[in-house]
Amino acid sequence: MNPQEIIINYARKLVPLTDEEGEQFAAAFKEQRVKKRQFIIQPDFTAKSRYFVLNGSLRAYVIGEEGQDHTIQLAVEEWWISDYNSYIFQQPARMFVIAMEDSLLLQLTHEQESRLKDENHKFETFFRMLAERSVAFMQRRIISSLTQSAEERYELFVEKYPAMAYRFPQYVIASYLGMTTEFLSKIRNQRVKPKS
Amino acid sequence: MNPQEIIINYARKLVPLTDEEGEQFAAAFKEQRVKKRQFIIQPDFTAKSRYFVLNGSLRAYVIGEEGQDHTIQLAVEEWWISDYNSYIFQQPARMFVIAMEDSLLLQLTHEQESRLKDENHKFETFFRMLAERSVAFMQRRIISSLTQSAEERYELFVEKYPAMAYRFPQYVIASYLGMTTEFLSKIRNQRVKPKS
DNA sequence: CTTCAGGAATGAAGTAGATTAGGAAAAGAA
DNA sequence: TTCTTTTCCTAATCTACTTCATTCCTGAAG
Known part of the structure; x- marks a missing residue:
């Protein structure tokens, strides 16, 4: 499947699109290749774009006061x-x-997205649904952080996103779940051992 | 200002509406009076509605395994x-x-909202923007929970929502910020004292 | 006025998770 | 291959925050 087909397919999971609308939608996007460790967004610069992952993986993070990084979001294919x-x-x-x-x-x-939304009601609906799904997703993350221990958060994560749990290095998962890499290491090895 | 005017005014902060559109928008809502301690949403039942607060205050929470409650959301006027x-x-x-x-x-x-979105592109835009604002709001909360200590989270909260900080009982604020009421009490009293 | 319930304060003891510091593997790069 | 960098592990110590237990405060209801 080529990139255009992928994004059209994706959009059709949320709103029905004619072939023409699909093409119009896909035409608003531009392919971009990035190499490992390349930044696509940096502090102090305005994020001009949002990105849909065709393949590969990315990570959004902030740097805290004492220099530790905290992973805010992860993305793999179709995120x-x-x-x-x-x-x-x-x-x-x-x-x-x-x-x-x-x-x-x-x-x-951002400009292309605005244009899409103006051109066709369906695209506006698409982005509304996308935002609503984010709200639901983030709410689940907030609930998890309020109600669960570090170990429970990790288990939930592995259960829901098994692919991610081993695709990203451990320090990334740890900082996404709000714990140190050392502690996650401990949790992982406790989980494996119990062969009594 | 009557309830209709308030909600129209509110909507106009996000999208421009003619008087007619404003009325159409307001007509989708139904006034509802609730008494202190009354539930408007409960687990296992589907939330049929969302609510806009004209006056008073509400709180959304979940109950954890051991019976502690965790505040997910707070709402006062215009939330x-x-x-x-x-x-x-x-x-x-x-x-x-x-x-x-x-x-x-x-x-x-939910039905009235769907109807609104179908009837007029502007209403769809309104709800899209509402959802996007929620995303931004929740992202800030996630960042705060990942990067800040209990004390820092409280200070940020007081700074951004001073009205709420004293309107809600302390145990509500504490469970919203992810700490115990005892610990928040300690923080508050440490903050006041330093008169050295 | 009491009585009672919801909420807040305080302090002692306990613990989940952080910090620190060491080194061992993987995995790239040369 | 060897060198370098990145990632992961282990274990001891430390601390931010919780838990538990008790007392205090306030306002509303009788």
Whole structure:
């Protein structure tokens, strides 16, 4: 499947599109290849685009006071990534977004997205649904952080996203789940051992 | 200002509406009075509506394994509240939503919202923007929970929402910020003392 | 006025998870 | 291959925060 087909297919999971609408939608995106460790978003610059991952993986993070990094979002195939606070309000970003592997992305600029939404009600609906899904996703993450222990959060994560749990290095998972890499190491090895 | 004017005014902060469109928008809502401690959403029932607060205050929370409650969302005048995971996907709720004071709400059912979005592109835009703002808001909360200590989270909260910080009982604020009421008490009293 | 319930304060003891510091593997790069 | 960098592990110590237990405070209801 080529990139255009993939993004059209994806969009059709949320809204029905004619072939013509599909093409119109896909035409708003631009393919972008990024190499491992390349940044696509950096603090103080406004995030002009959001990105859809065709293949590869990325990570959004912020740097805390004492230099530790905290993973805000992860993305693999068929996920979106950006600094949304920056993208939505077109304000300077706080986050880094970096490629974890050589990746192929579809870039959608804020302008192109606006144009799409103006052109066709269905595209507006699409982005509304996308945002609502993010809300639901983030709410689950907030609930998890409020109600669960580090170990429970990790188990839930592995259960829901087994592919991610081994694709990203451990320090990334740990900082995504809000714990240190040392502690995650402990949890992982406790889980394996019990062969009594 | 009457309830209709308030909600129209509110909507106009996000999208321009003619007087006629404003009326059409407001007509989709139904006023609802709730008394302190009354539930408007309960686990296992599907959240049929979302609510806009005209006056009063509400709180959404989940009950953890050991019976502690965790505040997921707070709402005062001009805020919205519901169990969004339930509302958006029309699935059984996990949360309680309860009135903290006698309150006056505008209820918008899922059906009425759908009708609005179908009738006029502008309403679809409105709800898209609402969802995007939630995304940004929740992202900030996630960042705060990952990067800040209990004390820092509280200080940020007081700074951004000073009105809420004293309107809600302390145990509510504490469980919203992810700490115990005892610990918040300690933080508060440390902050006041230093008169050296 | 009491009585009672919801909420807040305080302090002692316990613990989940962080920090620190060491080194061992993987995995790239040369 | 060898060198370098990145990632992971182990274990001891430390601390931010929880738990538990008790007392205090306030306002509303009788």
